[in-house]
Amino acid sequence: MVAQRKRNDDAVVLALACGATVEAAAKQGGVSERTVYTRLRDPEFQKRIKEARTDLVRRSAGLLSAASGEAVRTLLALMKESAPPATRLGAAKAVLEVGLKIRELADLEAELRDLEEKVKALGPPDGGGRRW
Numbered sequence: 438m439v440a441q442r443k444r445n446d447d448a449v450v451l452a453l454a455c456g457a458t459v460e461a462a463a464k465q466g467g468v469s470e471r472t473v474y475t476r477l478r479d480p481e482f483q484k485r486i487k488e489a490r491t492d493l494v495r496r497s498a499g500l501l502s503a504a505s506g507e508a509v510r511t512l513l514a515l516m517k518e519s520a521p522p523a524t525r526l527g528a529a530k531a532v533l534e535v536g537l538k539i540r541e542l543a544d545l546e547a548e549l550r551d552l553e554e555k556v557k558a559l560g561p562p563d564g565g566g567r568r569w
Contacts (some may be wrong), residue, residue: 446482449473454489 453459457569461545463470476482506528515528 445483446485449476450482450485450489453477486551488551 445466445468447466449462449468452462452465453473457465459470459473463473466473510531512528512532516525516532518525520528
């Protein structure tokens with residue numbers, strides 16, 4: 438009984454993390470919509486959905502990272518003189534846009550790491566209820 442509920446909950450969590458409606462998640466998990474709504478009121482269940490969604494995003498980012506080298510090679514090939522001008526222009530725009538976004542993300546990541554280090558350097562919260 439407990440194992441079945443865990444399997445049902447796992448299916449519902451995955452469905453909701455992927456963006457399914459309550460109705461679709463209930464069908465996928467083999468439970469009623471009312472059960473899904475009941476589970477959604479549970480903070481631990483909500484946490485599981487957030488964790489599953491985060492995991493999905495990380496996996497997708499990993500797959501995109503793995504494919505990015507080939508994508509860049511394709512864009513660079515499309516920028517060659519033998520390609521039609523419109524194709525070359527589109528590829529050049531894509532390279533510039535993506536390059537700028539990657540640069541911005543790298544800068545933000547560096548700033549975030551710097552802020553995390555500064556917060557760690559402040560030490561643990563004091564006993565007076567103040568965080569820093």
